[in-house]
Every structure is written in C-alpha cells, then in structure tokens.
Amino acid sequence: MVNKWSAAxxxxxxxxxxxxxxxxxxINFDGNVVILGDVNPGAEIVAGGHILVMGSLRGLVHAGALxxxxxxxxxxxxxxxxxxxxxxxxxxPDGNVDEGAKPPEYARIQNDTVVIEEYQPPR
Amino acid sequence: MGKVIVVTSGKGGVGKTTTTANVGTALxxxxxxxxxxxxxxxxxNLDVVLGLENRIVYDLVDAVRGNCRLKQALIKDKxxxxxxxxxxxxxxxxxxxxxxxxxxxxxxxxxxxxxVVIDCPAGIEHGFKNAIAGAEEAVVVTTPEVSAVRDAxxxxxxxxxxxxxxxxxxxxxxxxxxxxxxxMMGVDDILDILAVDLLGIVPDDDAIVISTNKGEPTVFxxxxxxxxxxxxxxxxxxGDEVPLMNLEEKRSFFSRMKAMFKSE
Numbered sequence: 140m141v142n143k144w145s146a147a148x149x150x151x152x153x154x155x156x157x158x159x160x161x162x163x164x165x166i167n168f169d170g171n172v173v174i175l176g177d178v179n180p181g182a183e184i185v186a187g188g189h190i191l192v193m194g195s196l197r198g199l200v201h202a203g204a205l206x207x208x209x210x211x212x213x214x215x216x217x218x219x220x221x222x223x224x225x226x227x228x229x230x231x232p233d234g235n236v237d238e239g240a241k242p243p244e245y246a247r248i249q250n251d252t253v254v255i256e257e258y259q260p261p262r
Numbered sequence: 263m264g265k266v267i268v269v270t271s272g273k274g275g276v277g278k279t280t281t282t283a284n285v286g287t288a289l290x291x292x293x294x295x296x297x298x299x300x301x302x303x304x305x306x307n308l309d310v311v312l313g314l315e316n317r318i319v320y321d322l323v324d325a326v327r328g329n330c331r332l333k334q335a336l337i338k339d340k341x342x343x344x345x346x347x348x349x350x351x352x353x354x355x356x357x358x359x360x361x362x363x364x365x366x367x368x369x370x371x372x373x374x375x376x377x378v379v380i381d382c383p384a385g386i387e388h389g390f391k392n393a394i395a396g397a398e399e400a401v402v403v404t405t406p407e408v409s410a411v412r413d414a415x416x417x418x419x420x421x422x423x424x425x426x427x428x429x430x431x432x433x434x435x436x437x438x439x440x441x442x443x444x445x446m447m448g449v450d451d452i453l454d455i456l457a458v459d460l461l462g463i464v465p466d467d468d469a470i471v472i473s474t475n476k477g478e479p480t481v482f483x484x485x486x487x488x489x490x491x492x493x494x495x496x497x498x499x500x501g502d503e504v505p506l507m508n509l510e511e512k513r514s515f516f517s518r519m520k521a522m523f524k525s526e
Contacts, residue, residue, distance in 0.1 A: 159457060161419035162412050179415050179455055197455070 148188040148209055160184065160198065169205060180220055189213070199223075208248045213258055217244035222253065229253045264295075264372040267379050267499065268397035270421075272413030274384030276405045277434040277464070280474060282381040283311045284489070285401075287479040288496030290345035294376040297336065297346040299367075301393040302383035303359065306350035312339065313477025314347055323351040326363040332370060341482070346375070356388050361395035368396025377499070386420060394421065400429035401461060401499075406436055406447040415456055430461035432495060437466045438509045462495035464488050465509055 151170035159174075162181030166172055169187035174194065182198035184190055187205045189212070196214035201223035203210025208225045221230045227248060243258040269282045279302075286298040300308035303323065309315045320335040325348065339345035348371075351358070371378045382393035394400065400421050404414040414431070421429050433452055440446035449463055467488045473480035480489040481496075487507075494504045 161422075162416040164419050177455075177457070181412050181416060195454075 148203075148207060151188045153188070159194065162198075178214075178219075186210070202246075211245055211247040213243065213245035215243045216241070217246070217255065222246055222255075224248050224253055227251075227253050264374075264376045264378055265399060266368045266372055266397045267377060267399045267401060268382050268394050268426075269379060269401045269403060270382035270390065270393065270417055271384065271403040271410070272386060272417040273404075273410045276403050276410050277470075278384070278403050279307045279311055279381055280470060281401070281403050281432060281434065281464075281492070281495075282379055283308060284479045284481045284492035285496050285499065286377075286379040287312075287339075287342065287345060288481040288493045289377050289379070289500065290339070290342045291481065291493070292496060292500055293344070294500065295344045295374070296377050296379065297348060297371055297375045299348045299371070299378060299380045300350040301359075301364070301380055301389060303350045303354060303356050303389065304352065305383065306352050308381050309337075309347060309349045310477060311474050312347060312479065314339065314349075315477075318349045321349045321351040322367075323354045323358050326359055326367055332367075356383075359392055361392055364392045364395040366396075386416065390417075390420075394424055394426065397426060400426045401432055402429045402456075402458070403432045403434055404452065404456075405434050406441070406452060408447070411447065411452055411455055418456060418458060428459065430459045431456060432462050432464060433460070434464045435466040436463050436509060460506075461498055462491055463506060463509065464491040464495075465507075 153171040153173060154168050155173045156166060157175045159176030160178045160182040162179055165183040167185045171188035172184055172186040173191045177194040178192050178196045178198040180197045185201045185204045189210055190200050190202045192214035195216040196219050199221045200212050200219055202212045203225040206225050210224055244255055245258045246253055246255045269278050271278050282298055286296050290296040298308060300306050309318060314337050317337050320330040324330045325332050325335040336346045336348055368378060380393050380397060383389035402414050402417055404410045418429055433449055437446055441448045453460060465487050469480050469486045470488050480486045481492050483489045491507055494507060497504045
C-alpha cells in the first residue's frame with residue numbers, strides 16, 4: 140500500500156517541536172506538526188494538517204482539525220490514547236495493551252473510516 | 263553554599279514526605295548539615311514522620327513573615343546534631359506565603375546548610391509553585407502505578423518550564439514479585455515514559471509503615487531494605503557512585519542453608 144500526501148497540506152506551514160511532549164502539555168497549530176520526541180499520555184496535539192511523531196505516540200492527537208480529511212498521523216511507535224482525524228474519532232480497542240516494539244505506522248481516512256497501517260514512504 | 267533540592271510528585275500518597283524524611287536523615291548521617299523544609303501548609307506531616315511534632319513553636323509562615331527569627335523556627339532533630347526541620351504551619355492558609363518569600367528563605371538557608379531538602383505538597387497549584395520557587399534541583403517520586411507515573415510526567419514538564427531541567431527520579435514501593443509476574447510496571451517501563459535519570463528504587467516494605475508511625479526514619483535501621491535504598495539515594499545525591507540495590511526478595515534463613523549445602 141502506497142500512502143499519498145495531499146499537496147494542499149504539504150504546502151501548509153509546519154512546526155517542529157524538538158522535545159518530548161509530556162502530560163498536560165499541548166500544541167495547537169493550524170498547519171503540520173512534527174515532534175522530535177515522544178508524545179506521552181495526557182499530552183495533546185491539535186493540528187490543521189499532518190502530525191508526525193518521531194518517537195512514541197501515546198497521547199491524544201487530532202490531525203486535520205479544521206476538517207481536512209486528507210490529514211494523516213504518523214509515528215515511529217503508534218499507541219495513541221485517542222486518535223482524531225477531521226471529524227473522525229477512534230481509540231484503541233479496550234483491553235489492548237501497548238505491545239512494545241513494532242514498525243512505524245500511520246493513520247488516515249479511507250472510505251470514511253480511520254485506517255492504521257504500517258508506514259511506507261510515499262512514492 | 264548548599265544545594266536546594268525539592269522532593270515532589272504531583273500525586274499524593276506516593277511517599278514524598280517519607281522520602282524527604284529518610285533522605286534528609288541519611289544525608290545528615292553522612293555528616294552533612296541538613297535542613298528539611300515542610301511546605302505543605304495546612305497539612306503538615308514531616309514533623310510527625312520525624313517524631314518532632316511536640317517541639318514546634320514557630321513555623322515556616324512565622325519565619326517568612328518575620329514573627330520570629332529564622333533560627334528560632336528551626337527544630338533540631340532529637341537523634342542527629344546536624345539535622346534540622348523547618349515545619350509547615352498547620353492553622354494558616356496555603357496562600358500566606360509567596361514565591362518571592364520562598365526564594366528568599368531558600369537563599370538564606372543554603373548559606374547555613376549543605377542541603378536544603380524541601381517537601382512539596384501534592385498538586386500543581388500554589389503550594390507546588392512555592393515549593394519549587396527556590397529549588398535548584400528536583401527529585402520526582404513516583405510509584406509503579408499508571409496514575410502516579412502520569413502525574414510525575416506532568417510534574418517533570420512543569421519543572422522544566424520552571425527552569426529545573428534535569429529532575430531525577432525515585433521509584434518507590436516496587437514489589438519485585440508483581441513486576442516479575444507482569445502485574446506491576448517495571449523500572450524500565452516507567453523510565454521509557456518519563457525519560458529522566460534514575461536516582462533510586464525503593465522496595466515496598468512493612469518497615470516503612472512501622473517507622474512512619476513511630477516517628478523514627480527507617481534509615482536508622484540497618485536491617486531495613488527501604489532504609490538501605492534511601493541511604494544509597496542520599497549517597498548519590500552527595501555525589502557518590504552507588505550501584506542500584508538488588509531488589510530480589512531476601513531469602514529465608516532456611517533456603518539459604520539449603521543452597522549452601524547444595525553448593526558443597
């Protein structure tokens with residue numbers, strides 16, 4: 140599966156946060172957000188565009204918060220408390236504990252549902 | 263010039279006061295001049311854990327407001343010459359001390375003492391801000407519970423925002439058996455989330471309950487496992503390299519005998 144990036148979103152401004160986001164800390168930005176660190180449980184990112192976490196994603200993220208359904212969420216370790224893209228809200232199934240090491244994953248909307256799959260670089 | 267260290271956690275009941283009492287006492291046992299400051303105004307406990315409750319005349323609020331001289335409010339420990347306590351006020355309001363007053367107090371105390379150990383109240387409001395105002399270093403206490411780790415994470419973020427960038431972590435009340443069976447978070451699980459330096463691990467032990475109720479810090483007891491853990495932590499704070507203690511349950515006399523015969 141090849142993922143596709145929306146050109147409109149790619150042209151939006153992007154913030155780079157060079158630390159981990161801890162519980163109670165949050166980022167609100169109407170473009171894309173890149174985190175060089177972890178997003179811990181209790182932390183929150185709300186972005187108008189894509190969200191990319193170069194670490195463990197364990198907190199709450201909302202990509203495409205202004206309604207853009209092309210927005211995606213990517214993380215090296217994908218285990219969010221809750222995942223929102225545009226007007227879709229998902230959470231991991233109950234009783235599903237963080238299982239440890241796995242490949243990077245990304246989430247997007249496909250046929251009106253949020254799909255999470257292994258990350259492949261766009262071609 | 264001494265160091266001001268705040269002991270904090272966010273969540274209540276994880277062992278801030280116990281840690282302050284034991285680490286402060288253990289530092290004093292190393293020959294350092296120590297003052298412990300209880301900043302939990304209205305809910306003071308540190309004096310009780312140290313068994314010094316009946317000696318309080320003046321308190322922290324009196325000292326910062328000038329109702330007494332700072333020296334008068336300091337209570338000397340009944341066991342160690344070089345250990346002092348500045349107790350919290352019990353009948354006054356949390357807002358009766360400002361962050362500026364706390365900073366001034368800390369800078370006065372560190373002229374006199376090698377270590378100023380501040381016991382922080384639970385929460386992240388006024389009392390927390392006061393407690394960290396004059397501190398240069400922080401020790402974050404957590405237990406292997408998801409809620410405590412979450413709060414510790416929040417506290418570390420707040421400490422960083424306040425300029426205390428390298429807090430160190432104490433993991434309290436570890437139960438090795440439960441970690442082994444996967445029923446309790448392990449040290450690695452906690453460090454994975456919090457990503458800070460580990461200052462020490464303290465095993466869960468009945469000795470703590472007994473020592474707290476008696477008003478006698480467990481570091482005085484040579485046979486106490488948490489006592490050893492706290493003494494190690496004090497040495498690390500003092501700049502020594504001490505390996506982490508082995509958390510394996512102590513084996514009974516009988517099983518040790520059996521093992522001995524087997525090896526022969």
